[in-house]
Amino acid sequence: MDRRAFFTLAAASSLVLAACSDPGAAPAGGDATPAGWPSASTKLDGVTLTVWAAQNSNTVPKVVVEAFQKATGAKVDVVTITDPYEQSVQTKIATGDKPDLAFWQPTASMLSSINAKTNLQPLTGAPWVAATEKSLQDLTGIYDDVRYAALISTPAVIGVYYNKQVLQDAGITATPADWTELVAAAQKLKAAGKVPFFEMGGNDGSPWATQWWVQAQLAEQAQAGLWKRVNAAQEKFTDPAVVTTIQNYKDLIDQGMFNADIKTATFEDQGKALLDGSAAMVMQVNSFFAQLQSLAQTDELNQKIGFFPISTEGTTGTFIPDQSNALVAFRSGDDKREAATRQLLAYWLGDGYQAFVEDQKTVSLQPDVATPAGVPEALKAVAEALKTSVGSMQVEAVANPDLYLRLGEMIQGALTPEKVAEQVQAQFAQLAAAQGIKGF
Template sequence: MKRFLTATALLSALVLTACSDPGAGPAANAGPGEWPDPTAKLDGVELTIWAAQNSNTVPKEVVSAFEKATGASVKIDTIPDPYEQSIQTRVATGDLPDLAFWQPTASMLTAINAPSKLQSLEGAPWIDELDPALRDITGILDGTRYAALVTSPAVIGVYYNKKVFAEHGVTAPPANFAELVDLGRKLKGEGVTPFYEMGGDRWATQWAVQVQLADAVKDGFWEKLNEGKESFESPVMLDAIRTYQGMVKEGLYNDDIVTATFEDQGDALMSGKAAMVFQVNSFFGQLQAKADTAELNDTIGFFPISPSGHVGMVIPDQSNALVAFRTGDATREAAARQLLSFWMGQGYADFVADRQTVSLKSGVDSPAGVPQALLDVHASLPDSVGSMQALAVANPDLYINLADMLAGEMTPEEVASTTQDQFEQLAKAAGK
């Protein structure tokens, strides 16, 4: 269930894209096309949407409504994991869908060569209807909008078991990261596993490190990293890695940290075996498969955390957004824009109701059945800062290196230096 492309895979895809598409195709940054009426007739037009295994059901109902309204035929193709790598390989060889779910961060838009491969979504009719705090939070590369945000972006923070907190007299979330660690020590002393990590599946190991960077990110850490003025070996990053290792060595995590899985993590939090996890929205999706909204509201809470307070980190993933490809077929390109316009226009209220997800539009209320933890995640967005995936020009294998550290195969210093080397290689391959 790993959500993030490895640095090796991303580097290969970037090189493949560069080799196979040296300036070919339409001129970069071509202007957007017109936006058709959302229900204009499209009899005989066939569209294809690429989706991952965890996003292929997301468009089902809205696509069905669009087909009934327009006469178009829309096929949803499930692309096998690793999703991002599979798509980049196919796109680089000229195999293009009309639309695809895609992580709308600058680095991943760069990886897919957005200026030549994707339609510009500038001037989209739904943009002004989005919550102002979310309007420009993601989906933009070098000043051009390429992705349509359809669901609330993921946020890195702390999911906790409300019942465990109550049983141990914890009446409010800790005020900052230092107090969070102190809370972990209190719970450990009272016989509770404070934090649960999924070191076997690896991809979440980076969250406990990234939340410690929130204050530095406010001061421009990722921008400085992109400019070579900071690095993964800088004190702020290295100290965060060392703190994470220190928490593990202190026994604040599960004993099976090296082998535990994503599924184990969800079970541990729901059952109260562990009090807290550092995670993102996809984790809550797992919990929703285990319990109904009433049980989740009784059991699971969420709070963002940072060194100085409650600041989350935004990390949009591929299930949050769609991109429209420049296929060279003007009719299909216009129809793809029309589907996005329908989805985010008159079809949006039914979409969020069907998905029981948070609404991004000021004029559309979130459904009554959305769990409170997800509403709290969404409410944290306006004060959140960008994650490595959102703001760094390249995303190295920090999580893999951290998992190796948990297994005793790397020191914090080696994690930092290896991650920095990977970052430099990826940035160079991307032309940054």
């Protein structure tokens, strides 16, 4: 079976299984209240915890884990799960394989996809919530009115990362103010012999960034209730609002606005290309900038890389908390390990948070914890864009179909925009029906 088809089937199957076991029910004898929040200094000698992470988040816990182990005597193993991360995790969970903690996208649809009420510890009464910036406290991580995810960094915003020098060399002195201006900038760059955009369309089954091109164009539609209508079966992915955005994306590809190796290029290629100036712009989210930070120091990044949000009619960003932004704690049935897991979360967002943001060079979520002086300007721009951003499909829709996989197939020449929409709608309807959503 084709690898992409396998992961799609696995994701859908796991959700169907979850629905059959009633995802709205807590485990027998359980409720939505954790046993308590241990002191961060509680000794944990002999306790081993496992944290699942993706390729782009497996180094994120390093400083926190090392300090927590030293302070408590616990052992914490960070295990890298193969990409595509979300599908791989869902497949493992469906077979009963679970960690103590995992990086996870803290949206309702993705919490539902891993059967949160059965598999996850509720984080009710989490001690760090009150310390978090008020506008972010309940932005994400909540499913059916219960908190299941801990936000550790600024939620991702879909937007354009750009090489300042490349734009300047092409005579572009101001960032685009809407989609029309973005396309005009791309045309100007192409005329100047530059590669306007770089896409990671590789046929390895994980062209996950392709969906940002569609979702960015849907910002105003989302503000006007698109996802509520989709959730209620009043509008579909096959309707003009969505199909037009897919066609616009394909038109840019057909016009040669992307890298010549779009069919094979990877996430790693994308960062290198923007940094060395072989491409002018990349449509991406925060985890992409983490890759840039692994390739260059802050001074170089400030000199070379900028960020701006974009939408069809303006510069409305689309926020999509990704798996590198949050953690979930699994139920193991072992009270001591579950308590230790909550203790690690409390330490991470408590005593260990200042060291964490300094190590990650990221914007602090807590007003009383200073954002490090070395945080790159582009990340500050992302955090600023969050204030006026709208929720993505993953945030607002009741299910998260594999839009990116279908777009990847379109890049390979296997699907038309209409076929992409048809297949995504069919999967969305299947996933919504598995949850018992009315109208499906």
